[in-house]
Amino acid sequence: MQPEHPVPEASDTQLGQAVRQALSRVIDPEIRKPITDLDMIGGIAVDETGRASVDLKLTIVGCPAADTIERDVRAAASGVPGVNSVDVDVSVMSSAERRALVEKLRGSAAHRSIQFGPDSLTRVYAVTSGKGGVGKSTLTANLAVALAARGLRVGIVDADVYGFSIPAILGLVDDDGLAVKPTRVGDMILPPVGRDVKVISIGMFIDSAPGSGSSGGAVAWRGPMLHRTIQQFLTDVFFGDLDVLLLDLPPGTGDVAISIGQLLPNAEVIVVTTPQPAAADVAERSGIVARQTGQRIFGVIENMAPLVQADGSVLDLFGSGGGDEVARRLTAGQDSPVPLLASVPLSLALRRGGDAGEPLVIADPADAASIAIQSVADRIATRGRDLAGRPLGVSPR
Numbered sequence: 001m002q003p004e005h006p007v008p009e010a011s012d013t014q015l016g017q018a019v020r021q022a023l024s025r026v027i028d029p030e031i032r033k034p035i036t037d038l039d040m041i042g043g044i045a046v047d048e049t050g051r052a053s054v055d056l057k058l059t060i061v062g063c064p065a066a067d068t069i070e071r072d073v074r075a076a077a078s079g080v081p082g083v084n085s086v087d088v089d090v091s092v093m094s095s096a097e098r099r100a101l102v103e104k105l106r107g108s109a110a111h112r113s114i115q116f117g118p119d120s121l122t123r124v125y126a127v128t129s130g131k132g133g134v135g136k137s138t139l140t141a142n143l144a145v146a147l148a149a150r151g152l153r154v155g156i157v158d159a160d161v162y163g164f165s166i167p168a169i170l171g172l173v174d175d176d177g178l179a180v181k182p183t184r185v186g187d188m189i190l191p192p193v194g195r196d197v198k199v200i201s202i203g204m205f206i207d208s209a210p211g212s213g214s215s216g217g218a219v220a221w222r223g224p225m226l227h228r229t230i231q232q233f234l235t236d237v238f239f240g241d242l243d244v245l246l247l248d249l250p251p252g253t254g255d256v257a258i259s260i261g262q263l264l265p266n267a268e269v270i271v272v273t274t275p276q277p278a279a280a281d282v283a284e285r286s287g288i289v290a291r292q293t294g295q296r297i298f299g300v301i302e303n304m305a306p307l308v309q310a311d312g313s314v315l316d317l318f319g320s321g322g323g324d325e326v327a328r329r330l331t332a333g334q335d336s337p338v339p340l341l342a343s344v345p346l347s348l349a350l351r352r353g354g355d356a357g358e359p360l361v362i363a364d365p366a367d368a369a370s371i372a373i374q375s376v377a378d379r380i381a382t383r384g385r386d387l388a389g390r391p392l393g394v395s396p397r
């Protein structure tokens, strides 16, 4: 169908170019790049009365960001001096245009490789624990949000088949508690964005919420299937350029550590433990297995540490000292010490924030648990983004 106001090329008019320039500041909320770079703007024309006509091509039918993009296009075009009104002609890319876009962003399917491999400047942290329920997902999500609040581009791969709780903690769930579904553009998957963090989760591909009483098939997951899923996440999900990628891994040792060692050899490991000695034992084992698969241990976070209450008394639910102990044991025989990055106290607010989809580090940055998590974020944020200190992968002659 012909648009009501046929739209010539932008180069036809100076004002049209000014509109295009303004539209280059409109960011696709899912792909997070200027829509002009994504070839989403076709022709632009401005007639003698100052009426601008913009041809907007959405990536897919039913694009969830359509309203936002159209609104932003109108606002940007209206702000150009000389433009009095804006018509937006919305259409959808042809499959050939969509394929060209996907190839532009991720390369052709035949040549697509793992993102964040050895040549990448993205810092990758695999968050592990020996056992479940120690707060690994809660810490991962809050750490990611704290890093994003520091201006870093952050993504999370939630590969915790047994407790894919990252989407809920970041508010990426519907009324039934189901994780939002990612948008697909051709064979490229766009990670939903929660609290400025790009998230892909196994929970987004399973039709039952964690804790709903239905396993959603999660318990049947075995090593090879998990390996393929992580591989697919790292290949087909379009994260764009990230400063930091956090991986929330299933608790335990073995299969997943081997997968991460193969897929992301430059990943560094953060071991989460609770303070009691029994937890410290299993946490130490998960660190040792990660090291055996060639990964470096960045540090240990102790969670659910003693809480100093308002009246000065100490709530010491899980004892104390486990974090220090794990760090000490993982340091043994190493050239450089494995630090205890933080001791995060028990916090009702941290738990409530997780349940409500409002991460504590933004809901209450002054809470003692927030402060501890933010100290880890500061440490990561100041490391920068380069290859210094990384194994170069050069084989000896």
Ligand SMILES: Nc1ncnc2c1ncn2[C@@H]1O[C@H](COP(=O)(O)OP(=O)(O)OP(=O)(O)O)[C@@H](O)[C@H]1O
Binding pocket: 129, 131, 132, 133, 134, 135, 136, 137, 138, 139, 160, 162, 163, 164, 165, 250, 251, 303, 304, 305, 344, 345, 346, 347, 348, 350, 351, 352, 354, 355, 369
């Ligand atoms: N410091 C803390 N104080 C109080 N509650 C916490 C704290 N950290 C985590 N929790 C709560 O403990 C529960 C388990 O946390 P979480 O799901 O993050 O653990 P996990 O190690 O990722 O478990 P799994 O691997 O089984 O998913 C959640 O209800 C969470 O809100």
